[in-house]
Amino acid sequence: MIERVLPCIGWLRRYDAEAFHGDALAAVIVTIMLIPQSLAYALLAGLPPEVGLYASMLPLAGYALFGSSNALAVGPVAVVSLMTAAAIGNVAANGNVDYASAALALALMSGVFLLAMGLLRLGFLASLLSHSVISGFITASGLLIATSQLKHILGVSASGHNMLELVQSLIAHAGEANVPTLVIGVLATAFLFWVRAKLKPMLKSLGFGPVMADALAKAGPVAAVIVTILAVEFLGLDGDGVKVVGAIPQGLPPFSVPPVDIDLWRELMPSAILISIIGFVESVSVAQTLAAKRRERIYPNRELLGLGAANVAAAVSGGYPVTGGFARSVVNFDAGARTPLAGVMTAVGIGLTAMFLTPLFHQLPKATLAATIVVAVLSLVDLGALRRTWNYSKMDFAAMAATIVMVLGMGVEIGIITGVGLSLVLFLGRTARPHFAVVGQVPGTHHFRNVKRHEVITSGKVLSVRVDESLYFANSRWLEDMLYDMAISSPTVKHVVLICSAVNAIDSSALEGLEGLSDRLDAAGVTFHLSEVKGPVMDKLKKTEFLAHLTGAIFLSQHDAMAALDPEATAAAEKGERLPGSRSRHTA
Template identity: 65%
Template sequence: MIDTLRRYIPVFDWGAGYNRETFSNDMIAAVIVTIMLIPQSLAYALLAGLPPEAGIYASIVPIILYAIFGTSRALAVGPVAVVSLLTASAVGQVAEAGTAGYAVAALTLALLSGGFLLALGLFRLGFLANFLSHPVIAGFITASGILIATSQLKHILGVEAHGHTLIEMVGSLLSHLTQLSVVTLIIGAATTAFLFWVRKGLKPRLLKAGLSPKLADVATKAGPVAAVVVTTLATWAFGLSGWGNVAVVGEVPQSLPPLTLPGFAPELIRQLAIPAILISIIGFVESVSVAQTLAAKKRQRIDPNQELIGLGAANIGAAFTGGYPVTGGFARSVVNFDAGAETPAAGAFTAIGLAIAAVALTPLVFFLPKATLAATIIVAVLSLVDFSILKKTWAYSKSDFAAVTATILLTLGMGVEIGVASGVVLSVLLHLYKTSAPHVAEVGLVPGTEHFRNINRHKVETDPTLLTLRVDESLYFVNARFLEDLVQDRIAADCPIRNVVLMFPAVNEVDYSALESLEAINHRLTDLGIGFHLSEVKGPVMDRLKETHFLKELNGKVFLSQYQAWTELTQDSRLKVAE
């Protein structure tokens, strides 16, 4: 019973050894992350097309639920840029921003996303995320970063602009330049420049001035808060929202997250189902990648399937408390880790800090310029843009390069939904392409050993009557015919061959299509009077083959080792020559 609780509710695992020192470290991390998260939450809600308080609401209950059900000690869950952009794209298709229907659709999207993640976790299907290749994900995130930064330029310039693709956004911005607000531009540009300087230059200067590394780090993370305070005070003191035409956040409800109800209309669910699945996949891949990286640094481990449950619970919590889809954020989690967080309790303390902010501080952001929040988003997301992935994939794998390039271009040119869908499809197609023509090497005996190597790479002994092919990939419907054709072509070009051996040391699976191909090879070789053999077949594969008629109909043998096959078959060959 206790083991089951620890497995599905990890708080019973790490909570058992919680002590005062751990509490102190978690509290320090929570303070730092809370300072960072307040402006980020407001900004990402703006990006999602929702009221600013939605960002804070999405950062309270979801964090607590993840702390209970998640396995990462450092992952910080909440609104993130890419998911916020995907939310705006998906919800914008079914409702108009600023309406009650838009907010309900965002809640429904969180519920569907959470339900999908929870189902994957309960059925232990976390491996499905492996079908998304890292280069494709990197390409999608790079393109999304460009789209997000471009979408925020309207707030920096103080103009009205719309669009879902890069061309639409740029065109809309250019057509509305006559509405440019000079004061807004000054605030936005100055804040952006300041935040870039804070990110790159503030900490070294503070360390040089003699400040301790921890205090310098806190001051650096508080940079966005300083920008919020200064620009808000300036807007209020000089009445910039009036004569300067500076758009401000306005009134934000002073309350804890409310109880909300998502929409259950069948048509709404149908329209949001696919976007919810795509958001779930992207969010999970980003989250689990960060969690695994941080866990490895402390020799800890995470359970991907339990992570699905934790993220699913967090999103369901967001759906009923005024939020929208959430996931583990890269920058926020790294800050949490570097600040010394030791358990998920740090996230729960962060939620408490945000709850206090929601009750006590929201009146203070009335005069917060939207340009400041836009600058916060731009500085955060530009760190996601990494065009070096193009150079790296071009040098290493042209097929990966093609997939990354296509993902970037489709995302920029057709929008994030098409981009993420194409990323999923391209990842699967790339896998199928790479495994459709598996590496199959003709091998020979390394002199003086019992080892066999590729005849094209090593000086090895061969026998003209024996053909040995080492299959370096599992066999399934995509590549089964490839092997069949390869064997046929090889024996057609070499008349002395009397025996064919397929080495299976790397074959972990033989599906039914591949079994039929093996049977076809056996029948064809039998008709030609050529022996057909297998060697070094793994136990699980052998168990499956024993359940079929294949081994009974095989005209040759299954050898435990390739050396055994070589010894017996070459000896038979010499005997036949002697006769």
């Protein structure tokens, strides 16, 4: 069925006037919002401003062909722009290729990688990025981006590869600040923060509808752009040292051919993969959040194809890597976008801008664009997540904190790799040393509970231990040693029972480990039993020689085990009594 390959055929067939009205209104609003953003993010990526406009045209049509979201708005975004700057900064420093060509190559590689992932249905690999790592990454990137824009607001030149270098450089050059630039930058930043925080509620209280109030508030950057252009024009501020965007070529995007250069490709490869994965994860999160509101469905593998097509389109039309943006997708959704055609209409709007309006941006101060970026990215910074994560899980906190520290200290790429690596190692570490409990019988019942949490009676002859994790190679040896040590450290113990109620799987290593433990305990005069083995685990054990090898038995329930191995003490405990040799324990 062709609809499965080209989902656009499905929605185009059902297209009607109502959908058209929703899409058209959304397109107008998103276009107005996207113009200053496109220029600003191109600046952040270290590219000429028109590249931002080009990246906001053909890629939107590319996504519309394959993507599965009806509301996602694709284009240049802050984090990917920062990553692009880092990647092409590295290769351009080596001198063989200019920034713009490297950006094309990066978009092409990212597009091909995303398409390949989609065709191989590898979307699930993105789940190796934990929320903690992503959250830490976005927060640190936001801080890094905001800091990098301060030079435009101060009107100085400053640079650095990490937060420390950036701040040092800014401080060293602070004395050279250009006062008119600083005034524009600070006022624009303050205005945009005010628009974001206060304008919408104010407009609502003045009687505007919520959609209109939201649209006007989101158009705040356009107002800042218009006012500061007029200020520069009529006050002649460019003569006073205010840096402006300058001439932007008029017209539609050129057809571009990314450079064919194996060495360049090899150098850019790791960056292209990281940009693809980060962009994909960010984009899918937004798309899923919006789809749920209309009980729609996002298909991650189709999203890969949509974003892949968007990036290939960026590569052949003078753009740079793109992905789905958070703020603009929400605006698109709220304004009533019904199908991906809204994106195509936005592309037309940006196209008209590129053809007719670029001369108007000549006098646009870079400080205004920097203010736009600062306000946008600071909304991504979520330092409260550090506290919340600390309260919930020290391990996740460690991964998040390491990601933040490494992004700020060593850059975005090393930061994200550190975070992913650490979260995998910590996960293995947790399952390698799982929670376990020695259990005893709750007096007067058939129940068995942790001796540290409940008042229970334990047998002197039988050691019963519950392990709360699947058994596999990384915890197999630990389990062997732990049970063996506990057994031989108490000379009265004749039986060890491993309670498997929380064991969802036993791999071959753990199976051999249990066999070895059975032998070691046997040599020490102790019999080894299991209890409460789950159905699927038991099915697999039955296919092996383990049951013949085990010195003891497998009991259906822990009560069965105790009734068979220490009948007197168990019967007494059921009556709430304690025999000599049994112990009553509660250490908590």
